[in-house]
Amino acid sequence: MWRNFPWIWNERWSFKNIVLIGDALHSAHFSIGSGTRLAIEDAIALAKALDAEADILDGLVRYETERKPIVKKLVTAARTSAGWYENFPGHMKLDLLDFAHSYITRSGRIDDARLRAMSPSFMARYEASKRPLQHGGSTR
Helix, strand or coil: CCCCCCCCECCCCEECCEECCHHHCECCCHHHCCHHHHHHHHHHHHHHHHHHCCCHHHHHHHHHHHHHHHHHHHHHHHHHHHHHHHCHHHHCCCCHHHHHHHHHCCCCCCCHHHHHHHCHHHHHHHHHHHCCCCECCECC
């Protein structure tokens, strides 16, 4: 099941007054844990867009225009995360700090700067592990 995850992405989000949301519209690999959240946020965005427009079709256009970039970003992160898991045996060969860093940054949503802000002590340890060892007081 992990390797046969169904990737769903619809270019058209509605037809007349029929609208897709959640997994019927797009799938996000479960490794980022966002499937249910995306569906709920789709429903909220749809309700807000329909409320903001007098015409249903205008509301549907607004829903898609406003929501699509957000969903695309999360779906891309989910695909990147899924790719990390497809190479899991290779990650298991990493040192502990390299593995942790690789796992935390696997989706591309967290880069080193964000991780440094979130967990400065982890990044200090990780970055220290990357520096060349110093011998006898001399630096290389």
